[in-house]
Amino acid sequence: MGIRFNYVSCQRKFACVIFFATALITCACAADDAQKQQSATGAASGPESVAEENAAVVAKATEVTNRESTSEIAVPYSVDCGQVDDAGEPYCYVDADTYIGWRTYHGFCHVCHAQDAVGSTFAPNLLDRMRQSDMTRDLFAQRLSDGFTGQMGVMPPWKDNPNVSKRYNELYAYLTARASGALPPGRPKKKPQSD
């Protein structure tokens, strides 16, 4: 329930982004704080294996629930795992932003940063990068807009690609959901509208 509350509150905050530029800063700060808190509570380094990551997800889900029941920190995503489809495969529901972020990521970013943002031989693991405390929402948007030259490679500026430049918030939601451990690897499902 706490998760849903956050989802709604976050959506409201995103709505304000559209109308008030100043509100963006507020939103960003809130989200960054949430990130910092999550970093502080663990997952400082990358999971070593799928099994460990899955275990981390379970632990994290509990953690997120616990924390959210006692405080009201806005996170840019909402994740509801533990569903099972007809074939017995588990899946997670996510909010619309996180879902669109997942899709944008796997349409554009995955050819370098690989499936589920785990990194490839020529582009870094973004989960590790998102967990670093300097990765604020502002820096995230700036890196995407202007591109970046790293130790190994070059990321192109995305500001001229409308398919990506319109989706920074959604990408941020998806990647923070992944980096925090709330969202396991794989394809999430969009939470039904009526829910």
Next chain:
Amino acid sequence: MKNRLFVMIGFALALVMPGMSTANDELMKLMDDPNNWAIWGGNYAGQRYSKLNQINNKNVGDLQVAWTFSTGVLRGHEGGPLVIGDTLYVHTPFPNKVFAIDLNDQTIIWRYEPKQDPDTIPVMCCDTVYRGLAYADGKIFLQQADTHLVALNAKTGEMIWRVKNGDPKKGATNTNAPVVVKDKVLTGISGGEFGVQGFLAAYNISDGKLAWKGYSTGPDDQTLIDPVKTTHLGKPVGKNSGTNTWKGDQWKIGGGTTWGWYSYDPQLNLVYYGTGNPSTWNPVVRPGDNRWSMTIFARDLDTGMAKWVYQMTPHDEWDYDGINEMILADIKVKGKDRKVLVHFDRNGFGYTLDRVTGELLVAEKFDPAVNWATHVDMKTGRPNVVAQYSTHQNGEDVNTENVCPAALGTKDQQPAAFSPRTNLFYVPTNHVCMDYEPFEVEYTAGQPYVGATLSMFPAGRVTGDGTNNLGNFIAWDASAGKIVWSLPERFSVWSGALATAGDVVFYGTLEGYLKAVDAKSGKELYKFKTPSGIIGNVNTWNHKGKQYVGVLSGIGGWAGIGMAAGLTGDTDGLGAVGAYRALDNFTQLGGVMTVFALPD
């Protein structure tokens, strides 16, 4: 023997036909002498077969490392070295260095490092790979990533001429090895993910002047297709076949890029190559067959005019680029001697065609996991698509699940080999499936134009056979369209194969092993772990009476992403999850050439 005859007929023709350059004669002689490895495929037929037999299936177990060479470059190393006489020429991924190495003492005779715009890197889909050089007429031809085609003096490394082949600002780059035939050097273009209009171009080797350019899509004067004389499965293609299966002007950003390997038949004077995926990846917004993406082309070398075409995957819905190598061989099909072209497509079908007429003879799955089509209709040449796996029929914003193969194909560019001694083809393959979801995207020049999400996992998750390997190395009978033997590999097999007269077949693995297997039985005879994962091609040559086998290591390329498939997906029910732990537990980056020989 057949092979030799084939080359000799070609050579004889070259002597009597007017207007032929002596460069061609020289190259033909070099290719016919197994001491050299003068072209990517060993010969124009792209067979990757050597007549050398000093290393054979009895003694290959004694193989040792003779010498090694670091390229100083970290990215994915595809392709392999050329050997002309006493000199070995080896290339690297971006920045596309070239080294000429003296085989007598392994010293560097000259090196060449082009200055290239680093902005080229981000517009190269899937790593900055480069598949190799071409030699002819005392020149080394280098196809740079930024599309510059360069002729270097083979003795000194000095630049003789340079020509620009495309515009990286619009997403056009190059990764292919050029090929020299007669007085022309052939090259293609990459950038299907950026809406580039693909083409094959022929430049004069003397001065770099463009001789002809045949686009994959567009009106007849651009595609160099004759509405009457150019045929598709024996029938004339008709007027403007490169535009009339596209909506409006979509053919202009239609893809059909040409980043694979090119083969040539000197007797027929035809060049063979394949074209890549139509842009965007989202099939819903580009109705029609999208001709001539996903097509095998046979073009006249002198004029560029297309003699025949065959579209393998009309209206691609899965990114099954048709660019893989075309292997030319003379084999019996259904009891009849045929001049064939054999092609292992990304789409999972192994095709055998009559290379004279373009008639389709065999089309069978070379991985039993392939499920997107039940079969290929031998009359129409069209695949019978299974509705469940049609990403178009399922539509935008619908996730089509468990499609086999994945977008990286049952086989990517890594070229197969053919042995005329066994009449078998040796094929490095992927064993990976995917979920695929098209969605709407806007086109902007120079920006990726993809429009589909992709997640990949081991094929065993779909077949339910309890396996979890991501690759196989197979022997294929192209006459019957049947797998003769299949060796499972933990990861995709992303290295070009080599077959030799010693009845040994070589290939590399992503963990970094060079492996030698028996050509008849597939029995593993030798393996050695090189410094990094192998996505390069295994080549062989002879120097001062000794046979050498050389291969580039250097993990990267699309394999650098593809290897992670299954590592991170939903692994429930698979069991041995550990099998999919990241490849970086097995190998690290780094370009090194390792050269093997028998002990003295």
